[in-house]
Amino acid sequence: KNEVEQSPQNLTAQEGEFITINCSYSVGISALHWLQQHPGGGIVSLFMLSSGKKKHGRLIATINIQEKHSSLHITASHPRDSAVYICAVSRSNYQLIWGAGTKLIIKP
């Protein structure tokens, strides 16, 4: 079993829909990162969380440390949000352990 599991693997939605991507992990972590990867490869950091909730524009990330679960929400989704969203957890040994990613397509 992977240490970081994401769901769903693929998600297609209509513009304007509320999107939720989930991440569960099975190891002790220092922090959890949500990242976005567009075609071409570049990765952009969206959030780093160690507790609670963070919001940036239309993006919201939450984490429940007790349940070892995090969610990334996108409100009022737009075609430009189409990308791969990746959850990664930081460990005390300086490495990131990555989820497999969620490929999101938003249709106009």
Add this chain to the structure above:
Amino acid sequence: KAGVTQTPRYLIKTRGQQVTLSCSPISGHRSVSWYQQTPGQGLQFLFEYFSETQRNKGNFPGRFSGRQFSNSRSEMNVSTLELGDSALYLCASSSAGTMNTEAFFGQGTRLTVV
């Protein structure tokens, strides 16, 4: 301030050759970590450097090595290239390490081994 710069962006090498990839972190950042991304394995940790010291290494063969210079720029080297080394290699820059500081990524170097 300038972002993370990886060079070259694209590289084609022949099996058996060696390759060196470079990563210049954000000014002031002392931690650089490297990751390999392949369609089959996803993103995997290679190594992490902080102030010229390797603090951790992932589960890769000894053909993969790296170093960090006093200006925090980092290089990774792969010797005796194999077809399976074809991948996108990403580096991440952070002020103190991804444990508790945000990571900023370069655009990656896409290596093709033929």
